[in-house]
Amino acid sequence: MNNTTLAVKGLRKVINGKEIIKGIDFDLRQGEVFGFLGPNGSGKTTTIRMIVGLIKPSAGKIEICGYDIQKDFTKAMDNLGCIVENPELYPYLTGWENLKLFSGMMKGIKKTRVQEVVDLVGLTSRIHDKVRTYSLGMKQRLGIAQALLGKPKLLILDEPTNGLDPSGIREMRELIKFLAVEEGLSVFVSSHLLSEIQLMCDRVAIISRGTVLQVNEVRALLSEQQQLQWRVDQIEEAIRIFTELEIGTEIVNDTILTSYNEEEVGKWNKKLVEQGVTVKEMTRKVPHLEELFLQVTGGESID
Numbered sequence: 001m002n003n004t005t006l007a008v009k010g011l012r013k014v015i016n017g018k019e020i021i022k023g024i025d026f027d028l029r030q031g032e033v034f035g036f037l038g039p040n041g042s043g044k045t046t047t048i049r050m051i052v053g054l055i056k057p058s059a060g061k062i063e064i065c066g067y068d069i070q071k072d073f074t075k076a077m078d079n080l081g082c083i084v085e086n087p088e089l090y091p092y093l094t095g096w097e098n099l100k101l102f103s104g105m106m107k108g109i110k111k112t113r114v115q116e117v118v119d120l121v122g123l124t125s126r127i128h129d130k131v132r133t134y135s136l137g138m139k140q141r142l143g144i145a146q147a148l149l150g151k152p153k154l155l156i157l158d159e160p161t162n163g164l165d166p167s168g169i170r171e172m173r174e175l176i177k178f179l180a181v182e183e184g185l186s187v188f189v190s191s192h193l194l195s196e197i198q199l200m201c202d203r204v205a206i207i208s209r210g211t212v213l214q215v216n217e218v219r220a221l222l223s224e225q226q227q228l229q230w231r232v233d234q235i236e237e238a239i240r241i242f243t244e245l246e247i248g249t250e251i252v253n254d255t256i257l258t259s260y261n262e263e264e265v266g267k268w269n270k271k272l273v274e275q276g277v278t279v280k281e282m283t284r285k286v287p288h289l290e291e292l293f294l295q296v297t298g299g300e301s302i303d
């Protein structure tokens with residue numbers, strides 16, 4: 001079965017003669033959280049606006065659950081839920097009244113769906129309070145509830161953790177993961193908070209100056225860059241042994257940095273011990289996406 005919820009193929013956008021998006025490709029699978037990362041002005045919003053049908057591509061194709069948004073716009077949009085700018089909410093109504101109002105404007109929404117989406121986003125205890133009394137995190141969750149009313153398979157969130165406090169960020173992250181893992185939704189998240197993407201996403205596309213530089217699993221991306229930090233009693237002897245094993249080394253603050261290889265680490269450790277070197281500590285260093293981004297873009301900063 002085809003489980004692709006979003007396919008972006010050769011997408012281009014030219015505005016006032018300037019090529020803003022330069023032919024990008026990626027796809028999303030059912031049940032995954034997909035991060036869209038790039039510095040300011042790299043083309044994230046323009047791409048999202050094309051996916052949700054707010055602006056037309058100059059070239060290329062966008063399919064949502066197999067429906068081409070140019071040819072089958074309504075069917076494609078039936079499978080999409082999104083919050084692109086701030087969610088449109090009426091502050092003087094309760095959360096429940098807002099959802100009732102929106103569900104009334106949509107076709108074929110069952111009465112029970114409002115309660116379902118309220119439960120999904122964890123707003124049950126406050127749903128009958130006025131929206132103006134909500135925290136930003138609660139407003140965001142109500143916005144997601146609204147986006148979920150039509151049972152979409154693909155959810156697009158532009159900077160969903162922007163402006164939230166640490167507990168709001170954690171709740172949003174957990175909600176997004178829950179929607180993907182438990183409800184099987186594909187969630188597309190753009191964010192400049194790379195640490196968030198690292199904790200939340202399965203795969204990530206890195207965009208710079210209108211070009212997607214890489215699409216990769218977050219775990220794979222990180223593991224390629226992982227290093228091992230060794231604290232030993234005889235640094236020089238340990239370096240000699242690593243060199244003999246053809247492993248590159250670097251000395252940092254009285255420790256040795258080597259590459260990381262899950263299958264080989266035990267062997268390396270044994271070799272050191274056999275040759276009389278005491279290994280006092282061995283730490284795996286996982287880089288942050290910020291560092292990765294700088295490497296991938298050749299030094300262009302994310303902000």
Ligand SMILES: Nc1ncnc2c1ncn2[C@@H]1O[C@H](COP(=O)(O)OP(=O)(O)OP(=O)(O)O)[C@@H](O)[C@H]1O
Nearest residue numbers: 015016018020038039040041042043044045046047
């Ligand atoms: N309507 C427009 N007219 C002219 N230039 C535009 C227009 N929309 C976007 N751009 C330009 O296209 C580039 C990409 O903008 P876009 O907003 O997509 O980037 P972004 O990655 O979302 O950045 P940010 O996080 O700052 O919103 C920028 O250089 C921007 O100035």
